Amino acid sequence: MPNALLEIVRHHTDTHPGVSPLATAVDGLYMLRSDHEKLPSHLIFKPALCVVVQGAKWTIFGDRRFDYRAGQALVVSVEMPAFSRVAEASPTEPYLGVIIEFDLKIMSEVLEELDVPPEVVGHVGQGVFVTDFDGPLADCVLRMVRLLDTPKAIPMIAPMIMREIYYWLLTGPHGGEIAKIALASSHTHRVINAIYTLRDQFKETLRIEDLAAIAQLSASAFHRQFKALTSMTPLQYQKQLRLLEARHLLAAGAANVETAALQVGYESPSQFSREYARMFGAPPRRDIAALRSHLRTGT
CATH class of the missing domain: 1.10.10 (Arc Repressor Mutant, subunit A)
Incomplete structure (x- = not known):
């Protein structure tokens, strides 16, 4: 099973060199590939199942670090900014991953149909965890990726496979945490x-x-x-969103440092520059110059 998924993901990413994440014909299904270990990067995770097919990665949410590698998956239950790095990859054995974004409406429907729903404890648990990726769940992901070879079947079959994925997650060892995502009254x-x-x-x-x-x-x-x-904290969450949006504006050439600071909610450009450097490791202009150089050279 792991070898079959590895082969098909490698095949699809081979045909789109340099594109990662690779969007597919299945809504919410993406493939990741990196032929080299990467410097840490900031990004926003959406609620999703993030499967490592080959290689290893770590992701930091706030003050918690999660390491996950081939045979494991990161489950994210709420949209959050994060700091992530491909930690194990090479040209001969690239990092390969599959992301399946959650449809909370369908997940809720599956939860309601369970004869024995998972026990949900009253307190709020962490919105992210690592789980083993094997058995029926791995089979579902393999079948979902294989649908790309029969595009006419996608509208009919993909929703059914998604329901299976939710079933195995909800009835698995972290079912209570998954159920919290879907429970509107929780x-x-x-x-x-x-x-x-x-x-x-x-x-x-x-x-x-x-x-x-x-x-x-x-x-x-x-x-x-x-x-x-x-x-x-809420303030840390807001600050990361602001700085990620500002970096996007600067990289796209849509604003200079002063206007980017104002557009994302900062009243003081100097405070913006200090917090930007603290998050990205360099002041805005130097960081954007390095980012553009990296994109041009691929190094």
């Missing part, structure tokens, strides 16, 4: 709603009280549960 879901509000309004002035009201919690309880779920 405390976790209300905190997630507040997180999405913060995500959509990250340029605005942060008021913990407003976010806590969305989560139907006191400010102190919301702060505690937010950090339990994302491994960072």
